[in-house]
Amino acid sequence: MELAELRRVRLHVQGLRQVRAASAAEVVRGFVAVQSQEFVPAQWGLAMRVPAERRPDLAEVGAALDRGEILRTHVLRPTWHFVDPADARWLMELSAERVHRANATYYRRTGVDGDAATRGLDIVAEALAGAHCTRAELSAALEAAGQPFTGLAFTYLLMLAELERVAISGAGAGKQRTYAAFNERVPPSAPKTREAALGELAARFIRSRGPVTDRDFSAWSGFTLGDTRQAFAAVGDASGGRIETVEVEGATHWHDAEATSEARAFGGSPAAGVVDLLQAYDEYIMGYAAPRAYLQPAGRATPVHPEFPLHALMLDGVMAGRWAPTSNGRRAVVKLVPWRAFTPREEQALAASVAEVERFLGLPVTVEREALTE
Missing domain, CATH: 1.10.10.10 (Winged helix-like DNA-binding domain superfamily/Winged helix DNA-binding domain)
Known part of the structure; x- marks a missing residue:
């Protein structure tokens, strides 16, 4: 198989060409797990794989997260992933031990081990019984119980709670995310x-x-x-x-x-001039090991790779530049950094993709464009 065909097949199976998923939750289910350390960009990565006529905006994807149709947790590796509730339990049972081993040094350095960790997990479980709690609320519960965890220690305690199936993502509370009891959000399943x-x-x-x-x-x-x-x-x-x-x-x-x-x-033959504004950790990028030669545009000597906070501006399945959305809650700016001049057809496709980002964010977008040199 030639590299061009590999690229074309991957674009198809990843839902970036024949877009068929009925919802953001269905996208997650199809992928099993979707890397999501950058929360809003990761939600865009789900939405863009739903057909345009029913594509959810940011508020609608957030509502699916609030309802628990999509869960977010540390699983497989020590990083955030979106998972389907029906997959959360067995994925955690499969991978928790490996993630614990990866975290072991940090557990010891931060004091998240032994009796302190056991007591901390008990307090978190008690706080989450029938409730969704923000990080601040869980921190206050630990403090009130005489078992405070701060800084990195608190972060690793919460990850430990996820891996031990005590906690998982809850509903939003204003601009804050919450944790909920694992068994209240994840259905029982046979081991x-x-x-x-x-x-x-x-x-x-x-x-x-x-x-x-x-x-x-x-x-x-x-x-x-x-x-x-x-x-x-x-x-x-x-x-x-x-x-x-x-x-x-x-x-x-x-x-x-x-x-x-x-x-x-x-x-058929690959379509020309198709633009995808992918987030830096999109599965089309992070689903494959480096050096990711399939992303490399012809004639560009410098190897391409994700470089957050700039995301991947894709043209016909290869990187053609970078982009970044920012917002202040009232307006958004989409920064475009193309690596070469675009044809009129490509410019039209780029404008259409920016318009989709604008619709997703639900904010008026201003485009800023800058050149990038090798």
Whole structure:
């Protein structure tokens, strides 16, 4: 498979070309987990994958989070992800031990261990019983109980509470987010064996992001290459031929043959002049391991990579510059930093994408444009 076709298939399976998800929650469900450390940009990454006629704005995605249709927690790796409530429990059971190991040094350095951690978790659980609490409210509860945690210690205690299935994201409280009791937001489910859970994660990763390498999955999920290769082999054997391998630039990639055939049938020859304003941690970027050659535009010597707070201005699936939205609550500014002159058709597509961002934010947008040199 050529790199151009790899790019085209990925754009399709990721919902960036044939947009079919009925809601932001359905986007999350399809991806299994969506990296979301930048809260508002991550919500845009969901909304843009819903068809324009029913695409939610920021308030509507926020309402889905408030209702618990989408949950946000630290899972897979020590970073925020959006997850579906039905997937939250088994994903946490599968990955919590690995995240704990990654955090172990910080637990010790900040005093989030031993009796102090146990007592802290008990206080958090008591505060969240039947309630949604902000960070400030949880901090006050710990202080009142004589077990204060501040600074990084408080941050790691809250992550520990997530990993131990004590807490998970709650509804918004004004401009603040809250935590809620895990079992009040996450439905009960039968436990999965580690092998079954890792296999499901791998299979859904391949279907939603393929073609992918074993290194892509390892980087995204945090699991070792050994675990990954065992899971990929098992998934391939159990797929009845649906999961296949293909070579791309000398590397073995796994893909869902039906999804790839659908992408080829839908795509025909690649459309020219399609602009995607992706957030820096979008799954089209972070779903794959560096160096991400598929993002590299022809003729640009400097390797491209995410560089938050500037996001990725994509043209036909490759990076063509950067962009950044900012707002003061009343108005928004979209900064554009293209790497080359755009054709009239490309300019029209760019303007349409900016208009979609404006609609999503629900604020009038002013565009600022600046040149970027190598």
